[in-house]
Amino acid sequence: MVDYRDIPFNEVSIIKDVWERNRKFHEELSKFFKHLYSDIVFEERINGFSSFDQDHIKITLAEDDEERLLGYCISTFEGDKGEPQTLHVIEEARGRGIGKELMNRHMEWLKGNGCKTITITVSYENYNTIEFYQSMGFRPNTMEMRLK
Template identity: 30%
Template structure:
C-alpha cells in the first residue's frame, strides 16, 4: 500500500474532523479545535495520504522540551496496515531531529491495539489519568524518552 506522509494543509481539516468523529465519537476534536492545533502545532501535524485521500493523521504540539501527541487515527478500513506506526515513527524522528527529550500521550485504557503499538515503539506507561475522557473512562499516560538510558522518563 503506497501511503505518503505529508504535512497537513488547511483543507485536510474537514476530512480529519470526520475521521475524528468516526474514531473517537464524543471525544472527537471539533473543527475549531483542529484549526487551533493547525495554527499552533503545524510542525508536528501530518496526514497519511493514499491516492489523494486522507486516510490517517497525527497531531502533536511541542511543550518545552517535550512533544505531546494529541491525536492519532487511521480510517477503520485501513487499520492494522502500519499507517499509524508510520505516522508515529515520523513524528518521533522529527522530535529527535529537533532535540526534544520526550514524547508523551494519553490513551484510553481499553484501546488494546493502540497500547500494543505504543509499547512496540518503546513507550512506557507512567501513570493513569482518571475520568480523562468524556464518557468517564480512564487514560494511561505513556512516554517515550528520546534521551539515551532513560526510557519513558518525562523531563522538562
C-alpha cells in the same frame, strides 16, 4: 501505495471526517465516559492547537493513490517536551503499517526539535492502541482516574 504529506495548520479541516470517526470510536469504546467523547466538537478541539506556531506543530496525512485520507497524526512540542496529540488510521486501512509510519515520522520530528520527554495520552479502555504504543517503545507511567 500510501503517500505521506505534511500540511499547514490552516488546512487541518482536511482531517475532519477521519477525526470524527476517531471520536465516535472512542465514544463507543468508553464504558464510563461516553459523554466526554460525544461532547467534543472538531472545531473546538482543533482550535486548541492554534496557539502553536508553524514550527511547533506537525500535521501529517496518509493518503492512498486517489488522495483518499487513510489516517493522520498531529504532534506538538514546547521546549524539550513533545506529544503526539492525535493519531487515527481508518479501520479498513489498519494493519498496513500506516500508524507506525506516521508515528515514526513524528517521533523523528519531535526528537529533531530537541524533545527529551515525549508523552502520549491514550484511553484506558483502548487496549489495541495501548499495545500499539507499547510496540513503539512507550511505557505506562501514571494513570489518571476521574469520577464518573
